[in-house]
Amino acid sequence: MGLWRWRHNSLCRTTDLAEAWVAFAALVLVCLAAPAAGLLTGAATHASVQQTARLQQAHRHPVTAEVLGPARGRDGVPRDPDASADHRMRKPVRAGWTAPDGTLRTGTVSVARQNAQPGDTVRIWTDDRGRPVNRPMDASTAREHAALAGAGVAVASAALVEGVRRLVVRQLTQRRYARLDREWARTGPDWGRTGAGS
Template identity: 65%
Template sequence: MRAVVGLWRWRHNPLRRDTDLAEAWVALVALLLMCVAAPVTGWICGGLTNASLQQSVRLQQEQRHPVTAQVLGHDEGARTAARDAEAATDHQMRRSVPARWTAPDGTWHTGTLTTAPLGADPGDTVRIWTDDRGRPVERPMTEETAREQAVLAGIGTMLLAAGLVEGVRRVVVWQLVQRRYARLDRAWAQAGSDWGRTGAGS
């Protein structure tokens, strides 16, 4: 709004300098870019990110499978602060235990898992995710999580674009001010020698 007012104020003002009008135009263009171009850029980035993440979600859901693992014993020396993705909301502490599970292809696997609750005893069962070969993997991303990340990416891109526009505006305005000061110095240098003399400049 100040840019529009500035343009109107300098329209027929006899004191207007070229740099004044240029500064008002720069402010108006920057305002339009931040109000239109930045949101559009964020929208496009968010859409592309969502499309990419949704494709990853589909691949992960196809390639990762939930299986039930049986705890074989205790591993008191392998306590860890790792947390299972399914328990991220309550931050339940986890530890490493030896376990056995059946892969999607029917083969048996044994190994150390870090997804067993602290109170798991031998013979207890825990849910884990594996790939097609039975190797433990992280839980697949959900569509909701992918959308949330895409929204954050879009907002971040919009803010970054707006900040870039504002940075360019400040640089241009700084250059205009420096040019204005340079002209003022030259004008003062020309008039300074006659300053205060009676009839100077007549």
């Protein structure tokens, strides 16, 4: 409607028409290009994260560890980013377990506080070498990461388009005001004087 309104209007300036076209282009980009960028990014992220999840599931193994006693420090305790809410409910302890290759290992692991007494058994995850690691990523977590990445790119793309639109409109407005200033400087001194032709 904005472009149609300016079609035959004698008061329409070139900058008005350019501003209307910029707004129309920005609207099309926000409605079509930003969601498309989000979908493409989400799909690419999903494929990548699913591959990572499959590799983790293939190379991380659940084992039963026996608590040996309190930990001497926090070194070697893998931090699970998905379990950050219950970090106060966990405690680092010294534990022993059997690695996938059959060797006995000891190290510091993080366990629930109720399982922190010597002799208690806990379930931990180890890599192929028997080192403690975080649990492998599951498919639903991979989907969530992909959805967040896609939504973030879509929002960032829309914000970028809107920012460029605002910059272009600002330039058009400054050009419009400069043209008005030049015309006023040319016409202003004679404004209202008799015989000045105005």
